[in-house]
Amino acid sequence: MKKLMKSVALSVTALGLAVAGAQAATLDDVKAKGFVQCGVSQGLPGFSNPDDKGNWTGLDVDLCRAIAAAVFGDAEKVKYTPLSAKERFTALQSGEVDVLSRNTTWTMSRDTSLGLNFAGVNYYDGQGFMVRSSLDVKSALELSGASICTNTGTTTELNVADYFRANNMEYEVVAFEKADEVVAAYDAGRCDVYTTDQSGLYAQRLKLTNPGEHIVLPEIISKEPLGPVVRQGDDQWFNLVKWTHFAMVNAEEFGVTSGNVDEMMKTENPGIKRLLGTEGTFGEMIGVGNDWAYNIIKQVGNYAETFDRNVGPETPLQISRGVNDLWSKGGLQYAPPVR
Amino acid sequence: MAVQQPIADGDVSAQSDPRFLLVTVFAALAILAFYLSAVYNYFEGDYGAPFASIGGIAGGVVSIDIAKIFNFIALVLLLFPIAIIFRTKAWFGFEGKQSYAGNVFNDSGLRNFFFEMLVMAFLGFVFWFFVGNTVRNLAAANISSGFGFLDRAAGFGINFSPFIQYSETSTYLTVYMVGLQNTLIVAVLGIILATLLGFIVGVARLSTNFVISQVAYAFVEVMRNIPLLLWIFIWYFSVLRLLPSKQDPLDLGPLGLLNVAGYYAPRPVFGDGAGWIGIAFIVGIIATIFVARWAKARQMATGEQFPVFWTALGLIIGLPILALLASGIPLTFEMPTASRFGPRGGARVIPEFLGLLVALVTYTAAYIAEIVRAGILAVNKGQTEAANALGLRSGPTLRLVVIPQAMRVIIPPMTNQYLNLTKNSSLAVAIAYPELVSVFAGTALNQTGQAVEILLMTMLTYLTISLLTAWFMNWFNARMALVER
């Protein structure tokens, strides 16, 4: 730490040089500065989106809030940095953000060669297609000759190219820098097909003139596990972020919600006791208080709650749990036990 | 004792040279600075080689610390003796600057030289600082460097490449070429159209017709005072909404189809013997050049005019048509045909291109109009009056008298507008027209992560285009300049 301070000639934390130990303990830094700096998208409804008051909401945002709840016992101690697809990894590597929670796909090259670690999957996604129902297309295999709107700089663009080549179909890709522009162009009829992660399709469908006139095709052409990302080489912080997500999933499994968590503190179920910190010192193992999971559940909720609140069937996105249901209900969300 | 000793010219070497003393002093100071950096390292528990950090300056500085600052000072101090040695070429066996004998600081040449060395040293330091950091950061992030990626397959599609063959299996180098091609297409077309529109609006601005001049004025003020990026959004997204949908395009008959996905022109397909048309075209151009020269010479000699323009039109357009007819019309047009996802075939122009082009042309034309207006106003009114007195009507007056003189005022600022248009074409990144910044500094950068190489290549490309354009316009300007006798 001393060496680090020395290395910076004059640190101006307000606007100038912000010192952040890229290799140092992120958790210490976060505790010292009093908030979690969280990298989010520039606006994706349901995942991370600012409302007209400037408050951020969404599934990815809730994960950041859960981390803050675990560290500080206060879910509001988060600051958000909106990042474009292009700058998200640089921002994390350079220490501008502590955690990147920005619907980022976990791929092998990103995990191994960018100096990053993916700390779990908070949403299992896959790339899908949306078309106008008037085109009467039933399957993505009928899309030969179509023009396709998508985002540049994502895996999406490459997946489309692979899919159409593999099936020997012609296509035209129109790749925009920002998601809003993609939607606007698709809505204007510039493209026949809009492709992105399926969750994104549901989210962006809201912005179309007549959402009812568009259907999402059944094909899913890729695996897109989306999750939070941290810097490599800081296992303590990595564990904290990982277990924040697991705590939310475990809470759902045990039926602990933000509404009943206070009653659950009195339960005799040893699994719940360990989770909520009434038994054992699991919080200390990841460098925070033993009531870490209690704070997460109390202030943010369990995984089901955040899912339903942000993207679930009751929200405008109307996404069903599907593969994101608990493993015990046929989904993929599976958290190791707190033990 | 303090007797002032007058120093005779050419007698410097006989005296103890003050420069020698200075060299020694500065060298000693430099060593002292190195020593201080070593002491500092010692304090910080860095017992390694005391001079190791000098390597840090050249190799990979990752932080500014006191040792490096001392090292830097030492380097600067070392420069001073070098400066003196250079200035005093006599020490190398050349003829020295003998007249000087007083204080070193009063040698303005030496002072300047030292200052220059200082600036260079500073720039070198900054440069190595950045390079060193970058190398280390890239290594830490495990991002490969170098230009090897240019040979790898890109894997993504590009929807507009009129001249270069491109597919997903093409390399990143091809991506670069396609991007460059698309930039040049929109820039060249944009420059031509903006110049035409700009001249029209500029002249209209000076029209005696009240409505015309006010419309031109409103056009200029509305265009200039709204950011180009906003114009691009407005044109692209509003034009897009105005066009008919893909399924029922606007049928322009023999001109093709127009819809929201672009303009589908009939694509000419050349059969056997089509080469003669090209040959006729080239012959037409060459003949035009000769006719123009002959006509000019004749006008100079006899004063008789020759309708060069119409002859040229006939030669350049008429000859190929004759060749076309003579070779039995080996030309067919592939018309776009309807399909489920809109028209297929034909030569297609994508709407992103149209949107960008319209925005660039109208925005730049507003500036060009002002330049043209200023240029015309700069021509003395007497010129117009004299031309009118000679019996020239307003058209020929403008064309033969006013504009040629106005050109001298117009060309230099026009060069800037052309450069601006070329650079502004990079805003296409906002509306997905696949030009250099959008497809290479955007998509390719995102897919490879090699920001430094790609941005450097992009910037150097624009720099080259800018310098070439500037050079060409300077040459043109020299041609147009008033020949003063």
Added chain:
Amino acid sequence: MADTKNPAGTVPSAGIAFVRGEMAGDEPPPASEVGVIGWVRKNLFSSIPNTILTLLAVYLLWLIIPPLLRFAFFDAVWDTSGLMAEYNLDKPDRRLCTTAAQGGIWPDGWVGACWPYVATYMNQFIYGRYPLEEYWRVDLVYFLFAAGLIPMCIPAVPFKRENVIFMIAIFPVLAFVLLTGGHISLEGFLLPNSIIAPSVTKFIIDYVILTAILCAIAYGIARGSESPPGPSIRGVAVAMGLLLLVLLIFAVPFGLEHVETEVWGGLLVTLVIAITGIVASLPLGILLALGRRSQMPVIRLVSVIFIEFWRGIPLITVLFMSSVMLPLFLPEGVNFDKLLRALIGVALFSAAYMAEVVRGGIQALPKGQYEGAMALGLNYWQMIRLIILPQALKLVIPGIVNSFIALFKDTTLVLIIGLFDFLGMIQSSYTDSTWASPVQSLTGYLFAAVIFWLFCFSMSRYSIFMERRLDTGHR
């Protein structure tokens, strides 16, 4: 009636009955040559081509203006509460601005601007996501800026010198402290941390040592060039003292809450970037302009390369560089704020343009000014400071204003690198599904266009005004 006043009328005509004694009065010109009709004939329909052009222009206006007016005014949604009561809406949202098929209240085919959406987002367009309870700080900065700028722009107002000092030196410091909250940590930079722990005290000690070294160097150079050392030492000490004062002001905890730049946005960011860009580019631009005209080949070369490099590349690549490459340039663990990175890029970029503007002013000065200054025995910097720059800068005020307009418009490009300037904030508001409708983006762009136009047009008028005023017939 004999007209004695008119000498032309005094014709020897007495006695000849059929010869008029005085000039006949002027006939009024034909009705087609005067008044509205005459003007119209002369200006609009003087010839057949002219008539065609006039009619074409009028038709063009007819195509553009009525639909625009209908969209922006007559068909637009203005009255929120009335409509809500009429259609029983519980809260104002997209239903106000959509047709029945889209789930709203209007008949199919309706297209009009959605002003309630702009009103809802107005705060964000002006302040970004700046905390609501801290708006007064931004307001105060806006006020200070206006209070400093308006008298500066009116030539008749006295105290120009004090005004300029306020705008260039005092206002930026105040604005920085107000907007960020100040209270930066100064930790020292010179002595090893093992001797003194990092603190403001250490910073001051380090700073004093640095100042002493600089004063010593100034003394040495002054002695070396056989001029009195007093002024140069005093100059160094004063400059360093002022800088220290500014830094210490930044370090004082005023009790303002720290507001990080991530939440800045809208007009605030547009103005911050444009103003910082122009203020920072002015000194750098002057240095580069002088460097380009310098006698020293290396300095000249470096200046030319710098200027031509930045002028030869598009701003968007500069911004990409600052957002993607700059973090790589810096030591590990040190990173600049995103806004600051963009500011650095913009300042360097506009400095190159500013250098060319200033060079124009310097070159416009007659050679006699230089020769006169040298004849007075002024050294280079005295000549530049006292003779050349005051005249040159005055000459290029219109040029500077024009650069500012260009920069003001160019700030919109930062939205591409993910900063929320005025246009970026408007685009960002499109992601809110509460107001999502087909007319939302049109309304937003129209609003942005009007605001930008008002700013830029008034500045360009001012530039023309100054140009006329300063044109004292030098040519």
